[in-house]
Amino acid sequence: MASFSSLLLSISSVNPSPACSFPVHNHPRKLSCRASADDHASPGRRNLLIGLGGLYGATAGTNHSTNRDAAVAAPIQTPLPSQCGPADLPSGANPVNCCPPVSTSIDFKFPSSSTPLRVRRAAHLVDAEYLAKYTKAVHLMKDLPESDPRNFTQQANAHCAYCDGSYDQVGFPGVEIQVHNSWFFYPWHRFYLYFHERILGKLLGDESFALPFWNWDSPAGMQIPSFYTDTSSSLYDPRRDPSHQPPVIVDLDFSLNTSTDTGQALIDDNLKLMYRQMITNGSTTELFMGAKYSAGDQPDPGAGSVENVPHGTVHIWTGDPRQPNREDMGILYSSSRDPIFFAHHSNIDRLWDVWKTLGGNRKNYTDSDWLNASFYFYDENAKLVKVKVSDTLDARKLRYTYENVDNPWINAKPTRGGTGKAAELKIVSTFPVTLSKSNAVASVKRPARSGRSGNEEEVLLVQGIEFQRDSFTKFDVYVNASSEEALRPGVSERAGSFVHVPHLHGKGKGATGKTTLKLGITGLISEIGASEDDRLVVTLVPRSGKATVAGISIVLSS
Ligand code: C2O
Numbered sequence: 001m002a003s004f005s006s007l008l009l010s011i012s013s014v015n016p017s018p019a020c021s022f023p024v025h026n027h028p029r030k031l032s033c034r035a036s037a038d039d040h041a042s043p044g045r046r047n048l049l050i051g052l053g054g055l056y057g058a059t060a061g062t063n064h065s066t067n068r069d070a071a072v073a074a075p076i077q078t079p080l081p082s083q084c085g086p087a088d089l090p091s092g093a094n095p096v097n098c099c100p101p102v103s104t105s106i107d108f109k110f111p112s113s114s115t116p117l118r119v120r121r122a123a124h125l126v127d128a129e130y131l132a133k134y135t136k137a138v139h140l141m142k143d144l145p146e147s148d149p150r151n152f153t154q155q156a157n158a159h160c161a162y163c164d165g166s167y168d169q170v171g172f173p174g175v176e177i178q179v180h181n182s183w184f185f186y187p188w189h190r191f192y193l194y195f196h197e198r199i200l201g202k203l204l205g206d207e208s209f210a211l212p213f214w215n216w217d218s219p220a221g222m223q224i225p226s227f228y229t230d231t232s233s234s235l236y237d238p239r240r241d242p243s244h245q246p247p248v249i250v251d252l253d254f255s256l257n258t259s260t261d262t263g264q265a266l267i268d269d270n271l272k273l274m275y276r277q278m279i280t281n282g283s284t285t286e287l288f289m290g291a292k293y294s295a296g297d298q299p300d301p302g303a304g305s306v307e308n309v310p311h312g313t314v315h316i317w318t319g320d321p322r323q324p325n326r327e328d329m330g331i332l333y334s335s336s337r338d339p340i341f342f343a344h345h346s347n348i349d350r351l352w353d354v355w356k357t358l359g360g361n362r363k364n365y366t367d368s369d370w371l372n373a374s375f376y377f378y379d380e381n382a383k384l385v386k387v388k389v390s391d392t393l394d395a396r397k398l399r400y401t402y403e404n405v406d407n408p409w410i411n412a413k414p415t416r417g418g419t420g421k422a423a424e425l426k427i428v429s430t431f432p433v434t435l436s437k438s439n440a441v442a443s444v445k446r447p448a449r450s451g452r453s454g455n456e457e458e459v460l461l462v463q464g465i466e467f468q469r470d471s472f473t474k475f476d477v478y479v480n481a482s483s484e485e486a487l488r489p490g491v492s493e494r495a496g497s498f499v500h501v502p503h504l505h506g507k508g509k510g511a512t513g514k515t516t517l518k519l520g521i522t523g524l525i526s527e528i529g530a531s532e533d534d535r536l537v538v539t540l541v542p543r544s545g546k547a548t549v550a551g552i553s554i555v556l557s558s
Pocket of ligand 1: 163189315332345
């Protein structure tokens with residue numbers, strides 16, 4: 001896909017100072033208005049990049065600011081566990097060492113094609129026989145010696161190590177690896193679940209054992225699957241929100257304090273939100289999979305549509321408000337201590353496969369920085385295995401698949417929430433703007449309509465988002481909302497959301513995160529009949545936590 005870089009000139013930022021521009025598409029060292037996370041990491045990184053360029057025989061870095069790919073293309077590599085360092089845990093968390101046992105590694109090999117195909121079933125549809133197996137397997141996993149890397153707690157810690165700054169990139173001391181908020185989100189979690197599932201199968205002596213998936217995108221699956229709430233089960237976790245127990249319907253748009261619909265209205269909102277995230281917001285590789293993230297880059301270049309919502313919102317909705325950080329599910333260091341994590345992510349993994357069948361530009365990245373990035377996991381034989389993103393492209397090669405279920409959101413196109421003209425709203429905000437209590441409203445120029453090929457996606461960029469890493473942050477984005485009534489879930493005007501599920505980064509890396517939100521709005525524009533408009537009114541609605549936004553613009557991407 002074309003990168004945003006060639007389209008920078010078409011940006012009409014609403015930032016009041018025309019001399020400033022923002023690091024779009026993770027462009028390193030773009031002129032910036034003030035010191036940012038990017039900037040203070042800059043000098044050391046520049047030197048390292050030049051070194052790396054030589055190492056990989058890439059074109060010498062003659063023009064770092066505009067030709068980054070040619071100068072420094074290289075995939076991120078994870079170091080061996082011997083290089084794993086302390087995770088940065090939030091206050092209130094019990095100290096834990098998230099690093100796995102030290103070992104040498106072997107390269108990943110696909111299971112033989114004669115291994116039984118494991119079929120992951122919808123959690124609300126499994127039978128008693130399956131359930132007995134699953135609970136037994138998790139029980140056995142929890143009973144393994146603590147030092148065994150396959151032990152349940154060790155498995156949970158592996159997630160913590162990869163999301164709370166335990167690993168620095170090979171060749172980039174001090175530049176941590178983060179598997180959320182970028183193009184690693186889908187492949188890394190695919191392998192995480194793969195090994196978890198294989199270990200459970202090994203403990204059962206049943207190679208056909210498969211994880212369930214929490215089918216929260218379908219009405220019958222929109223609650224915590226009941227077997228997770230049996231207090232005597234190995235699948236139970238007491239640290240969940242007591243007010244979200246079945247049959248309470250999951251709110252895929254959960255924002256802590258906002259009042260929401262209930263019953264059928266909530267189900268409809270959920271389906272429309274899925275339509276928005278999978279179809280109109282997931283219309284290109286980057287919009288769905290998350291932003292490019294290569295060797296030397298700082299973490300969090302930007303999450304894909306579904307990673308923000310509902311992935312992030314379901315984490316928060318499930319976690320326990322009585323715990324200091326909404327543990328377990330509501331904060332990443334502890335989230336996979338709850339067995340429901342694996343069913344949640346199994347559904348996310350399923351949606352990756354579903355997305356590729358939706359047509360258009362919905363294809364995996366082909367960038368070698370993505371394909372050749374590597375991680376380490378312990379396998380079912382307690383051997384440390386080095387895996388590459390390219391090994392995750394085909395679930396069948398990993399010998400698993402998903403039970404066929406309906407995806408009812410495919411037909412749940414959102415409808416207009418308001419009828420008045422958006423222009424009647426007062427434009428109130430100058431940028432940068434802090435979102436905590438009041439909405440920000442801006443008029444944003446669209447790229448010229450002449451000379452388009454017709455295949456481009458119009459992308460709304462919410463740039464320079466700064467947020468507190470240790471707090472749940474969510475704001476919603478609306479286009480041409482004519483009144484307060486249009487600022488609700490399930491309406492066409494809703495472009496998407498920014499969601500930060502709390503996690504910290506390596507010690508001393510700062511409590512503030514910085515990223516960009518990219519929302520595909522071509523479908524939305526046609527839904528609201530704004531195709532001929534030259535400008536759109538964008539409303540940012542803070543829902544939880546506090547964030548600062550540096551600017552908003554609209555660009556074309558193909
Ligand atoms: Cu690795 Cu749902 O988080």
